[in-house]
Amino acid sequence: MTDTVLIFDTTLRDGEQSPGCSMNLEEKLKVAAQLEAMGVDIIEAGFAIASEGDFEAVSAVARQADRAVVASLARAAIGDIDRAWEAVRHARRPRIHSFIATSPLHMRVKLNKTPEQVLQAIEHTISHARNLCPDVEWSAEDATRSEPDFLARCIEIAIRCGATTINLPDTVGYATPETYGALFRDMIARVPNADRAIFSTHCHNDLGLGVANTLAAVAAGARQVESTINGIGERAGNAAVEEIAMALKVRHDVMPFRTNIVSTEITRASRLVSGITGFQVQPNKAIVGANAFAHESGIHQDGMLKDSSTYEIMTPESVGVTTSNLVMGKHSGRAAFRSKLEALGYSLGDNAFQDAFVRFKALADAKKAVFDEDIVALVDDEVLRGHDSIQVKDVEIHCGTGPARAILSLEIDGVERVAATRGNGPVDALFNAVRELVPHDKSVLERYEVHAVTGGTDAQAEVSVLLAEEGRTTRGVGAHHDTLVASVRAYVNALNKLMVKRGKSAPDALAG
Ligand SMILES: [Zn+2]
Structure with a gap:
């Protein structure tokens, strides 16, 4: 068995399903390019049937990708699979990724199907996918709560029908390293044609065990891991690719596996994704947090000056941290x-x-x-954000001890419009102007956050804004050396994303 673990990145699909997260086409292409630069083997670019925008994004990533496999997700339905294929077929190395739930609970409640019907659906849809595309991945949604005998039958049929990768997701983040590792060991041993497919992990972090579970499965024979940059994803997120890659690299002595990840590109990827999504990385986050390589206690600093390996198991340079020049x-x-x-x-x-x-x-x-x-x-x-349909043209603010006044000019679908408004402070006045120019009564501003890009009082501000509308949330980001200009750019960015999200039908059964 090979010692190479393939990295399947799903930042653009599962990551984008995070509450408040959405990326436009240019942003997705930029992330995809960085994923390739970082050495990711497979890029899951989206869920082609979810919306016209998703379809276009998957197609564009497929055309752009040079080396990486490009996958689209599809439910176990012929229409989904055809749509996924239409989107990825332009890739040099396309993949169709189809899934169906296999746990008793999901089959009964969500799919309303008997186990026999699920087996038939796998046979039917995987055969169809394989006729279109030589690279087919099949996922058993909620695998960790599935009945092992039934799961083994599903896997056997999927491989017989042509699946080349078998993914066993811990959709609800319920597994532990022992149980997840045992699941892989068991399935690889008992499925008769297991050697004809690569087994894959997909871990959620609800108990903070996503990376630990992933590594346990690798030790048990998995050779593909599904993960996201900064661990973004639904609920508590997915296993973080930077943690998996660095754990395998730094502890190669006890985990003798390799990946194709270019570790010096990790920091750039992390910053790109946090900048685009507005999901700031917590300061103490492993590998990519602002404090991941900071030493403040005197004893530590003293040791570091004498020999950096006293308190450092890897260097900041090895993950691409450069001192701000x-x-x-x-x-x-x-x-x-x-x-x-x-x-x-x-x-x-x-x-x-x-x-x-x-x-x-x-x-x-x-x-x-x-x-x-x-x-x-x-x-x-x-x-x-150059192609967003609403663009900020001009901002003027008067504020002080009295009520604040704002004059805002926006270009909306190519037409420039101006509003003059008042407010309880400059941000309120500006946001009132946005509301006047682009009415959106159903949306509520849920959060407004300001971060400094660098240190110092003259630092650029990076503002992120969370808008909620009928259960959908979007997060907008804006940067400028003037905090108020950054604020209005962030608000307008969130509105642009909200419009994209309105066009998206909520697929009833997103893969875990
Ligand atoms: Zn997932």
Whole structure:
């Protein structure tokens, strides 16, 4: 058996199902490009049948991907599988990922199917998928609460019908390392044709065991792991890819497996995903938290100065943390800005470059030192939202001890409109102006958060806003050296995403 563990990233599918999370097409392409740079083997780009937007995003990622396999999720229905295939067929290495629930509870309550009907559905849909695509993954939703004899029969049929990967998700985050490892050992031993497929993990983190369960299954024979950047995902999230990759790397002595992950790209991927989704990483998060490599106690600092291995099991450089270097100031020109962008992994068209350069100059005027993080926040804000249907054009604020007044100009589907409003403070006045220009009575502002991109009082602000509408939530993000401009950009970004979400039908049975 090979010692290579394939990394299947589902940030764009399961990650995007996190409450409040949605990404537009440009954002998904940017994340997909970084996943490839990071060495991910399989990118699950979305759920093609969920909406027109999902379909387009999966197709675009399929066309863009160079090396990675691109997968789309599909329920056990011919229409779902055909739609998934239409979206991924342009990939150099396409995959159809079909799933059906196999636990007694899910079969009865959710599917309203007998076990025999579920077996027939697997046979029918996996055969169909395999006729379309040579690479087919089958998932047993709620595998960890399924009856083992029945699960083994399902797996055997899926492999016989052509599934090349068998995924056994812990959909509800209920497994422990012992039980999850035992499930893989048992299934691999008892399914007669098990050697013809790669077994895969998919762990949720409801008990904080996602990564531990994943590694236990690898030890038991799994050779594909499904995970997300920063562990984002439904409820408590999914197993975090950066933790799995670094655990296998740092503790190769006890877990003799390898991955294709380029660990120095991890930090960039983490920042990209948190910047786009507005899901800030907790400071003490393993590998990618702001404090993951910080040493504050005197004893630790003293030890670190003498020999960094006294308190460090891996170096920050090994996961791509670079000490913030002063890049440019207000005297930096176009050529310097362009080469900086290239070093940060951006290749912008002429118009986008020009827009980004104008914003960079404004930032450099307002702020003495411009760091890499500033440029990333600025360019992501400018470029990734360039196609949104509502755009912020101009903001004017008067505030002080009296009521605040705002004049806001938005471009809505190409038409510029202006509103002048008052409010209880400048943010309130601005948000009232947005509500006047884009009425959205059913949505409620649930959260408003401001973070500084770097240290210092002149730091750029990164604002995230959570909007809720009839059970759907979306999170918008905006960055600017003026906190109020960042605020209105975040609010408008959330509205743009809300409109995308309104077009999305809620598939009744999303894979766990
Ligand atoms: Zn899941």
